[in-house]
Amino acid sequence: MADVIDGLKLEQRHGKSRVRVGRVWRHKDDSHFFVEWIVDISLLSDCLASYVRDDNSDIVATDTIKNIVYVKAKECQEQLSAEAFAIVLAKHFTSYYHQVSTAMVKIVEKPWTRTYIDGLPHRHGFKLGSEKHVTEVVLMKSGALKVTSSVEGLAVLKTTKSGFEGFVRDKYTTLPETRERILATAVTASWRYHCGSLSSAPSEPLYFSKRYEGVIKVLVETFFGSPTEGVYSPSVQSTLYKMADAVLSRFQDIESIQLKMPNLHFLPVNLPNKDNPAIVKFADDVYLPTDEPHGSIEASLSRIHARI
Numbered sequence: 001m002a003d004v005i006d007g008l009k010l011e012q013r014h015g016k017s018r019v020r021v022g023r024v025w026r027h028k029d030d031s032h033f034f035v036e037w038i039v040d041i042s043l044l045s046d047c048l049a050s051y052v053r054d055d056n057s058d059i060v061a062t063d064t065i066k067n068i069v070y071v072k073a074k075e076c077q078e079q080l081s082a083e084a085f086a087i088v089l090a091k092h093f094t095s096y097y098h099q100v101s102t103a104m105v106k107i108v109e110k111p112w113t114r115t116y117i118d119g120l121p122h123r124h125g126f127k128l129g130s131e132k133h134v135t136e137v138v139l140m141k142s143g144a145l146k147v148t149s150s151v152e153g154l155a156v157l158k159t160t161k162s163g164f165e166g167f168v169r170d171k172y173t174t175l176p177e178t179r180e181r182i183l184a185t186a187v188t189a190s191w192r193y194h195c196g197s198l199s200s201a202p203s204e205p206l207y208f209s210k211r212y213e214g215v216i217k218v219l220v221e222t223f224f225g226s227p228t229e230g231v232y233s234p235s236v237q238s239t240l241y242k243m244a245d246a247v248l249s250r251f252q253d254i255e256s257i258q259l260k261m262p263n264l265h266f267l268p269v270n271l272p273n274k275d276n277p278a279i280v281k282f283a284d285d286v287y288l289p290t291d292e293p294h295g296s297i298e299a300s301l302s303r304i305h306a307r308i
């Protein structure tokens, strides 16, 4: 919200951050589903009087905002994606309160995944994985909707089929060219869905969860290539582009994707001393893993829409 007071522009928003909620859905066959969400809500709300006239009569208290997270979690009788829950919350704030023009809801879903015992899925047992699922939803009173999903910290490594050659060589360059190295990264991918309005948003409760799994599958398969042959990576840049392109080719409802892929280096170990030039001589076997410093490579790929 922006207002002009005495020739000055005031921009304000308020909400509640880090509202933590766990939700269990118990099915008739005694199998349970579970999510843990950390919810941030921020409202663009017409409550100027509270800033400039000490009049709080238009404020939806942040404590109330927190309570609504639990009320809506209770009301959702069916298991649903973090994106769908964020839309439920945003819809509530923009429709229930006349003064709220826009609701911004971010949810981080902790990676609890069903555990397996002797190859069998446990009915009510979960273990914590590594990468995080994050979503950000922005809903305006008009119904205009933006949905973004992300995976953070998708750590992947391959021990061969990676190289880096032909880069700029000048008086500052020491890096040797190679066609054999370890390629390791922790991918952060953020993608924006096409649904531009509440009325065109997918209504299936787990639609976005399936997409999330699908995007991760495409990213991982493109990074590694086939299980037997793999695929050669001439640079992180090239692999990143192929991963982004594969997601946009596979999922027509995704408008754009941003990938961040730090190059987590595994340095060859060579240990000489004055008597023995090769206590350890590197033969593509012993490495020094390091993430400081690391290369930082990121790009985004978007569909370009022809103007009619």
Ligand SMILES: O=c1[nH]c(=O)c2[nH]c(=O)[nH]c2[nH]1
Residues within 6 Å of the ligand: 163, 164, 175, 234, 235, 236, 237, 263, 295
């Ligand atoms: O795939 C790579 N891209 C780079 O830009 C780069 N720079 C570097 O030192 N090593 C690498 N590897």
